[in-house]
Structure formats: structure tokens, C-alpha cells
Amino acid sequence: MKGTSFSAIASVAYKEFLHIxxxxxxxxxxxxxxxxxxxxxxxxFEASEMTDVPALLINRDANPRTxxxxxxxxxxxxxxxxKTSPEIADEPDLLKHHVWASLVVPAGWSANLAxxxxxxxxxxxxGSDTNTATYLEGSVLKSLADFQLKERDAMIESLPEDVIExxxxxxxxxxxxxxxxxxAWSVEPKVLYNPKTRFIDYVFPGIIGLILQLLTVTLMAxxxxxxxxxxxxxxxMVTSLRRGEIVIGKILPYLAVSIVLIVMILALSWxxxxxxxxxxxxxxxxxxxxxxxxxxxxxxxxxxxxxxxxAIQFSVFFLLxxxxxxxxxxxxxxxxxxxxxxxxIFPLTHFCRAFRLVNMYHATLSFYLVDxxxxxxxxxxxxxxxxxxxxxxxx
Amino acid sequence: xxxxxxxxxxLSKSFGNVHAVRQVSLTIDPGTIFGFLGANGAGKxxxxxxxxxxxxxxxxxxxxxxxxxxxxxxRVRTKFGYVAQRFSLYPDLTxxxxxxxxxxxxxxxxxxxxxxxxxxxxxxxxxxxxxxxAGSLSGGMRQLLALDCALIHDPPLLFLDxxxxxxxxxxxxxxxxxxxxxxxxxxxxxxxxxYMDEAERCTEVGFLESGQxxxxxxxxxxxxxxxxxxxxxxxxxxxxALVRLRSLPEVLGVSLRSGALRIYAANPEELIASWxxxxxxxEIELLxxxxxxxxxxxxxxxxxxxxxALLKKSTS
Numbered sequence: 001m002k003g004t005s006f007s008a009i010a011s012v013a014y015k016e017f018l019h020i021x022x023x024x025x026x027x028x029x030x031x032x033x034x035x036x037x038x039x040x041x042x043x044x045f046e047a048s049e050m051t052d053v054p055a056l057l058i059n060r061d062a063n064p065r066t067x068x069x070x071x072x073x074x075x076x077x078x079x080x081x082x083k084t085s086p087e088i089a090d091e092p093d094l095l096k097h098h099v100w101a102s103l104v105v106p107a108g109w110s111a112n113l114a115x116x117x118x119x120x121x122x123x124x125x126x127g128s129d130t131n132t133a134t135y136l137e138g139s140v141l142k143s144l145a146d147f148q149l150k151e152r153d154a155m156i157e158s159l160p161e162d163v164i165e166x167x168x169x170x171x172x173x174x175x176x177x178x179x180x181x182x183x184a185w186s187v188e189p190k191v192l193y194n195p196k197t198r199f200i201d202y203v204f205p206g207i208i209g210l211i212l213q214l215l216t217v218t219l220m221a222x223x224x225x226x227x228x229x230x231x232x233x234x235x236x237m238v239t240s241l242r243r244g245e246i247v248i249g250k251i252l253p254y255l256a257v258s259i260v261l262i263v264m265i266l267a268l269s270w271x272x273x274x275x276x277x278x279x280x281x282x283x284x285x286x287x288x289x290x291x292x293x294x295x296x297x298x299x300x301x302x303x304x305x306x307x308x309x310x311a312i313q314f315s316v317f318f319l320l321x322x323x324x325x326x327x328x329x330x331x332x333x334x335x336x337x338x339x340x341x342x343x344x345i346f347p348l349t350h351f352c353r354a355f356r357l358v359n360m361y362h363a364t365l366s367f368y369l370v371d372x373x374x375x376x377x378x379x380x381x382x383x384x385x386x387x388x389x390x391x392x393x394x395x
Numbered sequence: 396x397x398x399x400x401x402x403x404x405x406l407s408k409s410f411g412n413v414h415a416v417r418q419v420s421l422t423i424d425p426g427t428i429f430g431f432l433g434a435n436g437a438g439k440x441x442x443x444x445x446x447x448x449x450x451x452x453x454x455x456x457x458x459x460x461x462x463x464x465x466x467x468x469x470r471v472r473t474k475f476g477y478v479a480q481r482f483s484l485y486p487d488l489t490x491x492x493x494x495x496x497x498x499x500x501x502x503x504x505x506x507x508x509x510x511x512x513x514x515x516x517x518x519x520x521x522x523x524x525x526x527x528x529a530g531s532l533s534g535g536m537r538q539l540l541a542l543d544c545a546l547i548h549d550p551p552l553l554f555l556d557x558x559x560x561x562x563x564x565x566x567x568x569x570x571x572x573x574x575x576x577x578x579x580x581x582x583x584x585x586x587x588x589x590y591m592d593e594a595e596r597c598t599e600v601g602f603l604e605s606g607q608x609x610x611x612x613x614x615x616x617x618x619x620x621x622x623x624x625x626x627x628x629x630x631x632x633x634x635x636a637l638v639r640l641r642s643l644p645e646v647l648g649v650s651l652r653s654g655a656l657r658i659y660a661a662n663p664e665e666l667i668a669s670w671x672x673x674x675x676x677x678e679i680e681l682l683x684x685x686x687x688x689x690x691x692x693x694x695x696x697x698x699x700x701x702x703x704a705l706l707k708k709s710t711s
Contacts (some may be wrong), residue, residue: 005502007499007502007505008499008500008502010499011495011496011498011500012500014496014498014499015485015488015492015496018487018488018492019485019487019488022487022488022528023487077661134457144409165635168613230481230483231479231481231483232483232484232485232488233480233482234444234449234477234479234483235479235484235497236475237448237449238448238449238472238475238477238502239472239497239500239501240469240472240473240500240501240548241500312488394449
């Protein structure tokens with residue numbers, strides 16, 4: 001840009017900075033909101049496993065063997081069991097009992113097991129959230145498997161001597177296979193990339209991104225709209241300021257404020273949630289590009305809106321799908337393929353992906369280069385778009 | 396004669412089917428206080444905004460010190476200061492911060508800025524308000540500050556869009572005294588106004604009506620453009636007379652001036668002679684009559700109401 005003057009940019013930046021400083025309410029919001037959000041979101045997403053889910057336990061099979069199963073299932077931490085009398089008839093009414101599940105051991109269950117005709121236990125599940133239902137079913141299955149294993153061991157212990165003698169007559173290969181089949185086959189999980197399996201480590205970039213996007217887009221969106229609303233934009237335009245100088249001057253103070261916010265959030269998560277940061281330079285580059293992209297978006301909305309009210313409305317319309325579809329709190333792979341393409345246009349998607357690739361996967365640049373490129377392109381497109389819209393206002 | 400500061404050549408602006416400014420041509424010489432008069436919606440602000448490079452002319456052109464106001468708008472901007480109709484400074488910034496910002500934006504060298512701000516604040520008596528937020532200044536002081544901000548880069552030309560609208564007489568007087576001082580110092584001033592007493596203070600006046608320039612003269616020449624003197628009568632009661640007289644075919648218009656009625660008619664002498672013989676309204680008493688010289692308000696009325704019969708042909 002020819003004739004661009006640093007002192008002119010500095011004048012605009014200083015003026016914008018004074019606007020932030022003078023608006024006490026927004027200033028307080030800027031300083032209080034990010035740490036508070038970090039704490040709330042951080043604790044909200046801290047636990048990765050479900051525990052103490054309220055559930056009904058109804059045992060209609062008074063039998064020592066069933067009692068052994070009940071003892072095992074009672075130790076299952078997923079549930080907080082409420083024991084009810086076996087006579088009740090409305091166990092499927094989960095809503096009435098304020099529970100998410102109800103487990104019924106039918107009468108004669110243990111007798112059927114002994115007769116070689118095993119019958120299922122009945123589990124009523126709240127299926128409104130599909131993830132929860134599957135998780136609870138798995139947890140009950142696991143307790144049942146534990147019970148089965150213990151019963152088998154007990155049975156082997158109590159086998160009469162002559163049965164064992166009989167078994168010794170079997171060929172060795174068959175005996176070995178038989179032993180193998182009697183064992184519970186297991187998985188040895190080796191968890192990579194998030195060895196402590198802490199959800200906070202996964203969700204953390206989502207929290208930063210969400211807070212930053214919320215603040216930067218809405219604040220930035222108001223800057224030009226405010227000048228347009230109050231008539232000062234024309235006053236700005238009759239000065240010697242070029243469009244580029246206005247745009248850069250307006251971005252700089254918000255960039256500085258956002259960087260302070262990022263540092264604040266990072267420090268808080270390191271200190272309070274013990275989130276570790278690896279490759280600080282790579283993370284800084286990712287954060288910086290994401291900020292540019294968000295500020296550019298705010299600027300674009302600002303140049304597009306005629307009033308501050310419109311600017312806020314446009315920001316909300318933009319931010320809403322971002323929060324749902326950007327993969328900030330859950331893997332994108334849960335979404336249908338077509339929707340995933342939509343997600344790819346949001347800067348937050350790329351920010352979260354790149355941040356996780358660096359901080360959790362310790363990936364090399366080649367893995368997240370695309371995300372960096374998209375963020376950079378987003379920044380360029382929004383800046384140029386805003387400059388173009390400003391030119392249209394001028395005419 | 397020196398080169399004009401402003402020259403408009405068939406300058407026009409349309410918004411869709413609305414022709415806001417039509418084929419306006421005029422020149423303004425250095426040191427002039429040019430008063431731009433016209434009713435609301437006549438196209439004054441649009442013309443001024445085209446001159447400031449804020450709106451692209453639909454056709455025609457205009458130059459400020461031979462630079463085209465649209466094509467060279469970035470270079471033209473160093474040549475003028477602009478005081479908008481609405482208060483357009485930053486209310487949350489102090490007087491000093493506003494001046495410093497516009498100084499920086501207009502590329503005033505840092506070394507000169509402090510001295511210049513002090514001089515401007517002295518000129519407008521705003522020095523005691525230096526650290527007051529612009530938003531808490533009174534209307535008059537805001538306007539003075541806007542003037543200071545427009546003058547921060549010491550431009551040879553100043554545009555003011557109704558600078559005294561809604562101000563008390565003291566601040567109006569103060570602003571006009573400042574404009575005289577600036578004009579004395581060789582600056583050209585282009586000001587729009589509704590106030591006819593302010594039009595009298597300009598060295599030249601332009602009348603804009605429905606986007607067309609009807610006249611551009613000195614106030615004296617404009618008053619002399621009347622073909623006939625005006626008839627003023629004292630009547631009792633006044634209001635019914637005003638209504639009745641307006642309905643007469645030989646009367647173009649009537650206005651109330653300090654309790655007397657001023658009649659706009661093509662032949663005032665004949666009219667009063669006939670009234671002296673036969674006054675048409677028995678219930679109203681004709682007390683006195685005289686012929687008077689038109690003032691700027693009469694000029695404005697005659698031009699804006701198109702009382703062509705009153706005016707000499709030469710001007711339009």
C-alpha cells in the first residue's frame with residue numbers, strides 16, 4: 001500500500017485502545033469472562049467417565065447365587081442403585097422414579113442358569129441420549145461377565161475328583177483349547193496421545209477457541225458499525241487515512257487484547273487443570289492465525305452491518321453453528337459426512353484440529369499444515385472482503 | 396482574478412430516480428465565505444458530500460484547487476476540513492484526545508501538533524475543557540471542538556454543514572466570529588445554513604432548490620435582483636387577513652414580519668392603490684401601508700417559492 005504511514009496507523013490503534021479502556025463494562029467483561037468461562041467449562045468437561053447414574057435395582061429371585069450377582073453389580077461405580085421391593089410393577093417408568101435405568105432380575109433366573117437354560121436380566125434404559133444408553137448397557141454387561149467368571153471358577157473348584165480324572169483322559173491339544181476357552185479373553189489397552197485419558201486435555205483447545213471467537217468476533221464486529229452509526233466514519237474518511245490504515249489500526253488493539261486473553265487462559269489451565277503445553281512456538285503460530293481469522297471475520301461483519309445491533313445479530317448467527325459444528329467439544333467424526341464439509345469452513349474447526357495435533361499427537365508440521373493454510377486463507381479473505389466492503393461504503 | 400478554489404461543472408447526483416443534485420455549476424474564489432442556502436432536501440448536504448469525496452458524482456465534475464474531488468479524493472483531503480451536520484467526534488475521548496487523533500489521522504507532524512492544539516483551543520476558548528470527554532460538552536462547545544478538529548491540519552478550505560443548527564445565539568455569534576477570523580486569514584469557507592441572518596453575513600450566497608442552483612450572488616446583489624419593492628401593511632386582526640390575502644389571485648404570497656404583513660406581488664403599487672380605493676375585506680381594518688426593500692428572507696422566499704414575477708431575469 002503506497003503512502004501507508006505507521007504514525008497514522010498508531011493514531012487509529014491508540015484511539016481504538018482508548019475506546020476499549022473507556023468502556024468500563026466491556027473491559028470488566030473482557031477481564032472476567034475468559035477465566036470464569038475457562039474454570040466453568042474446564043470443570044464441566046473434566047470427567048470423561050459417567051459415574052453415579054441413578055438406577056433402580058429390582059431382585060425378584062431370592063437365591064444365594066443371585067445374591068452374589070447383586071453384590072458384584074452393586075460395586076459397579078457407573079450406577080448409584082436404589083433398591084426397591086420386588087413387588088413393584090412400574091419399573092419401566094424411569095421418569096417417575098427419577099432414574100436413568102432400571103435393572104430387573106426375573107424370578108427363577110438363577111434356577112434357569114443351573115438348568116443350562118440361561119435367561120437374560122432385564123435392563124430398561126433411557127434412550128433419549130443414545131450415547132448414555134449404550135454406555136450403561138456395556139457397564140451392566142461387564143458386571144455380568146465378572147459374575148460369570150467367578151461362578152465358573154467356583155464351579156471348577158467344586159468339581160468331583162472323578163470328573164477331573166475323566167478330563168485327564170482327553171488328548172492334550174483338546175485339553176489346552178478347553179482351558180483357553182474357559183479363560184476370559186482380554187484386551188490390553190495401550191492408550192496413546194492422551195495417556196491419562198483426561199477429557200480436559202482434549203476439550204481444552206475448544207474452550208480457548210470458543211471464548212476467543214465469542215469475544216473477538218463480537219467486539220470487532222462493533223467497531224466499524226459503531227463509527228457508521230455515530231457518523232464518525234465519514235469524519236474518518238475525510239481525513240488523510242487510507243482504508244488499509246483504518247483496518248490495520250482497528251485490528252491491532254484487539255489483537256493485543258486477545259493475545260493477553262490467550263496467555264491468561266493458558267496460564268489458568270496450566271495452573272488449575274495441569275494442562276501441559278508442548279511446542280510453544282507451533283501453538284503460538286496456530287493461536288495467532290486463528291486470532292487473525294476471527295478478527296477478520298468480525299471486521300467483515302462490521303463492514304457489512306449498518307448498526308451495532310445488526311453487527312451483534314450477524315455475529316450470533318455466525319457463531320451459533322460454529323459452536324455446534326466445529327468439533328470443539330466432540331470429535332467431528334460423530335457428524336455425518338455432508339455436515340463435516342460445512343464444519344471445514346469454520347476457523348474454530350481448524351484451530352482445534354491443529355492445536356490437538358500439536359499438543360496431544362505431537363505431530364510434525366506436515367500433519368497440520370493444511371489447517372494453518374486454511375486459517376491464513378481465512379484471514380486474508382476476510383480482510384480483503386472487509387476492505388472491499390469499506391470501499392463500497394466510501395462510494 | 397485568481398484561480399477559483401472550488402469549481403463545479405454540471406455536477407449531478409441521482410439516487411435511483413431521485414435527482415438530488417442537478418447540473419450545478421459554480422466557482423468560488425479564495426477567501427470567500429460562501430453560504431449555501433436551500434430548504435431541507437434541496438441537495439445541499441449531497442453537494443457538500445460530493446465535494447468532500449464522500450459520494451461519487453453521477454455526472455459532471457468538481458475540482459478543489461484544480462484537483463478532481465472524486466478521482467484525486469485522497470489528495471484533495473489535505474486541502475479541506477469538514478464539519479458534519481451531526482456531531483461526529485468520539486464522545487468517550489477527551490477534547491485533547493480527539494484533537495490528537497484527528498491530528499495524527501491528518502498526518503500533522505508530531506512536533507507541530509502540541510503547539511497547534513494549544514493555539515486552536517485558545518482560539519475557541521476550549522483550553523479549560525481539555526481533559527473533558529467530548530460527549531459531556533455542551534452543544535456549542537461540541538461544535539467548536541468539531542471546528543478545531545477540522546482545522547487541525549490547517550487547511551485552506553473549510554466545509555461546514557449547518558454548523559449553528561440548534562445552537563444558542565451566543566455560540567452562533569462565537570462561531571461566526573471565528574469564521575470571519577478564518578476568512579481574514581485567507582481561508583475559503585463553504586457553509587450551509589437555514590438562518591437568513593447568517594446568509595447576510597456571507598460574502599456570497601447560492602440558492603439551491605430541488606437540486607438546482609437558482610442564483611449565486613453576493614447578498615447585496617441578490618436583494619437587488621428584485622424587480623419591485625415589497626408592500627408591507629398593518630392590519631387588524633392579523634391572522635384572518637393573512638389567510639384571506641393568500642387566496643387573492645394577484646397576491647403570490649404573504650408572510651408575517653414583526654406584526655406586519657409582507658405581500659409578494661408583481662405590481663405592489665397598483666395593488667395598494669386599488670386597496671386604498673376598495674379594501675376587499677370589510678371585517679378587517681387596513682391600518683397603514685408602506686413599500687419596503689427586500690431582505691434575505693424575502694430573497695429566500697422568492698427563490699424557493701419560485702416567485703419569478705418578482706425577480707429580474709438576469710439571475711436565473
